[in-house]
Every structure is written in C-alpha cells, then in structure tokens.
Amino acid sequence: MIFVTVGTEQYPFNRLMSWVEVLLETQLIEEEVVVQYGSSNAVLPSGAKVYRFIKEEQFQELIQQARIVIAHCGEGTLLLLDSLDKPYILVPRSQRFGEHVDEHQVELALALSQINVPIAWSPGDLVRFIENPRQVSIADVSTATAIALCNSLQSRFGQTFPELSIGVSK
Template sequence: MELLIQQELIDEEIVVQYGTCTFLPSGTTVYRLLKEDSFRALVEKARVVIAHCGEGTVLLLDELQQPFILVPRSVRYQEHVDDHQLELALALKQMGVPIAWSPGDLVRFLEAPFKTSISDVTDSSAQSLCRSLQSHFPEL
C-alpha cells in the first residue's frame, strides 16, 4: 500500500483496518479493529476494497456487492499461523474472484475494478473447483 501511495497509483482516501499488523502506510486513516456495522458502512462507501482472504471477510464482501480484491496472508511472511488463506485464494481464483499475488495485480485491479460474486457458482464449476483443490492439496 505504501508503494502504491508513493507512486500516486492511489489518490483517494485510504482506510486501513490493521488488526495485528505492525507496519501502517502513512497518509491513511487507520483502525485497529472495527465492529461489523462500522466496517459495512466503510465498505458501502468505498470505490474498491483490498482485503485479506479470510472466510468471513470474503462472505461479507460478496454480500455487499462492492468491487474487491483479496490479498491472502501467508505463514511465509509471518502474517498468519498457517496457509489456509492461500488455499482459499486458489479456490476463489478458480471462481473468478480477483486475487493479488503481487503488487502488479493490485495496480491492474485498481485501474479497472470489477464486481464479482461467489454466489454465481454453478454445480459443474463447483465440482471442477473441488477436483482442482484435491490435486493441489491431496492430503485434505
């Protein structure tokens, strides 16, 4: 986020809910935690939402119908205790949900944000998704 701000790729108000994060981008409005109603109100006002790939957040964003992109948190960067967000991101990518695997993905999405919904999944695409996940994670 800091780099996107510095490079003037984002020139609007940025609101950050940071939870346990230790680095906060300058020039942003920050909240450690928000109650769901406050979070909903901010999402409804937002042009786009950049969020972590937590199940509850994904379901809420899908319900609110705002353009969003997900950035999965990883154990590799000590952002989470395991890689369940990466696993969910792989599944959601198969369903057409935008996932930021790199800063470039964020830039492309911010240039042309679009709404997506996980509720439009057909039975055949859900079955295909399950097969794909099983091949990526055979131990499940």
C-alpha cells in the same frame, strides 16, 4: 474511497500495509484510503486514515462507502464481501511471511483465482484491480466450475465438502 481491512487476526499483515504504502507514495492510488490494520506493526500507510480496530457499525459504513474493498483472504471475509454488492480484492495471508498459522488462505486464493475472483499476489495486481474493479460473486460460478472446484479441494485435502456441493449435481 478504498477500504483496506486485515481483520482482527493476531498476526500482522505488514506485507499488505507495505504494498498500500508504496502505492500511495508513488500516487498509483490517488483517492482516499481508509485502513483497518489490526496487528500490523511495521509500516502504516502514510496518507491513509488508519484505525487499529473498527467497531462493527463503523466497519459496515466504511464498506458501504467504499468504491472497492481490499481484504485478507479469510473464509469469513470472503463470504461477507461476496454477499455485498461491492467490488473487492483479496490478498492471502501466508505462513511463509509470518502472517498466519498455515497456508490455507494461499490455498483458498489459488482455488478462487481459478473462478476469476480478484486475488492480488503483488502490488501490481492491486493496481490492476483498483483501476478496473470486477464485480464477481462466487454464487455465479457455473455448475461445471463448482464441481471442478469441489473435486480439486477433495483431492488436495482428502476429504469431502458436502456444503460446497449443495445443489450441484454431476
């Protein structure tokens, strides 16, 4: 089973819902799909079990049952999924498409893609990661990569991120 969650964000994530719809219609996804669609309102994937919001207990059960989880690229979602022993794919929400207040999920996704976290920028990326799920953990990032990521974030945002460099020394 594939579990797709967009969180409880006030902004719709219709783009992701459309991608899942297309993949189900074209049978590029041929297994059960459960979708938590939040504020999405355009297309809800037919052929999937859909829920607007899911209680925490059911949410945890669905994550445990899933073969792979597809989720938005929020920091909290990343930390939750990374703490589980489950392959996941992140899809960044974008302000450009009216999916968020800013582009921070896109910026986070760009940084995460540099350390091989599965990020889907298109329906094709979703298919590729669904067919060959990768179990990754941001905790497995090498010291050199962590330093490079911290330096990149610092130069991009002009501030330091001491919580990212705990235990990392140059």
